[in-house]
Amino acid sequence: MIKEKTDQLVSEFSLFDEWMDKYTYLIELGKTVPPIDEDKKKEENLIKGCQSRVWLDATLAEGKIHFTADSDAIITKGIAALLIRVFNHETPEAILEADLSFLDTLGLKEHLSPTRSNGLLSMVKQIKFYAMAFQAKS
């Protein structure tokens, strides 16, 4: 359940008093991303509108979406990891219906603003776009 995973994230993040701890956590999280195959680092998987380069790939197996991602910036990779943790192995329907308010609660809102080059927002959009595409196919 997406809701359970986001609740879990929110409670983990609530332990951090300092902004630095949040970023340290994101950096650690970035290291846990399942590595994307080199051949998936292609132009079509590159998310536009980020100051750093982000690749996001998705495959559908048994009705659930499996995401892999990579970025040349570590914080961006951490944010990708966080989103993958939430949306991985979920059905397209569940992803499309997911409540995104946890992003505000996590205090990552600054990554949502256009001044932050849209890293987070572009990734969320892309995840929803994959879900929509897989839903339309099935």
Place this chain on the structure above:
Amino acid sequence: MHSLRSQFPILKTSVHNKPLVYLDNAATNQKPLRVINAISNYYIQQNSNIHRGVHALSQQATESYEHVREQVKTFINAKHSHEIIFTRGTTEAINLVAYSFCKKFVSSGDEILISALEHHSNIVPWQMACEEQGATLKVLPMNLNGELMTEALPQLLSNKVKLVAIAHISNALGTVNPIKKIIDAAHQLGIPVLIDGAQAVAHTKVDVQALDCDFYCFSGHKMYGPMGIGVLYGKEQWLESMPPYQGGGEMIDEVTFKKTTYNVLPFKFEAGTPNVGDVIGLGEALRFISDTGISTIAETEEVLIKYCEEQLLAEGGITLVGTPEKKSGVVSFLIDNVHPYDAGTIIDRFGVAVRTGHHCAQPVMDFFGIPGTIRASFAVYNTKAEIDVLIKAIQQVKTMFC
């Protein structure tokens, strides 16, 4: 120094509960209170449309507006005030020339020469113009220090070249280009030269007659003035012979449905109601620069750049990007193995505003094979203590990522 800083209200504000350290002056610099007041006073006391009304307010506003044109003329030492055209900024000034000049003087098979360290605003308008006219864009290369290779000029300059467009100072690396040398070389073949002065006017004395450049473009907001106002200087002979850029009010002499005759310079290039309020703000910014003294500004910034580079190199694990002999305004660098975006995110938490990324000069980044840089850029109000905060932030970045 204290009283100079106190003229800038924004410098007293906080970011992330830390005092703001503003080192993004190459993007836009901050405005002294007198500029902010000049703009609001205009709207409180003088606002009216200019050049048309016979009523008192309109005449006052017209006078204030035209007075700034005189100020700009003196500031860059132009020969005539009608050689000063108000635009939205440097980008619009370059687009104006790219459209109007190229329409008249560039045709199929011709060439336009730019350099390898231009801002996108001094690349894209020429690409568009070349596409329109069937011309080719040529690029003067740079070396690994980020200096233009002027020794390549004789090869590149020919009678096919119809215009040379070069930055006075590079926004990405801070390189001060040998524009006088380039202008003289181009003029030997009768080729006019446009200088993108966006990064220069607030940092160094500009004398367009001494330079003998044909066009010089700059923005108000990078020289303590408001956003949305800029200047195109052009030699009378060129501006006279170029067709108008936009049509509308102000730029006309007589209009019938059959034919319109155009107004004289400078009005021919100022279609529509001009940005009077910001022109007046620009005038106050010019007074601020004169009162402070351009040489004081240059000396202050030179000390800051030198100190910043020394501190960065002493810190270790830092690569300076662009090591030209003559540098102004900007220190571009990388923290080894750290993506500029990661570094910028952490530096921001210290209340320090620096720019990270390609700085609208992607070809420059491609040349060095890097995704971008961290850029600290300076204004007269910055201090060594602020650079110390930047260094502290960099130490934190290294702890977290290295």
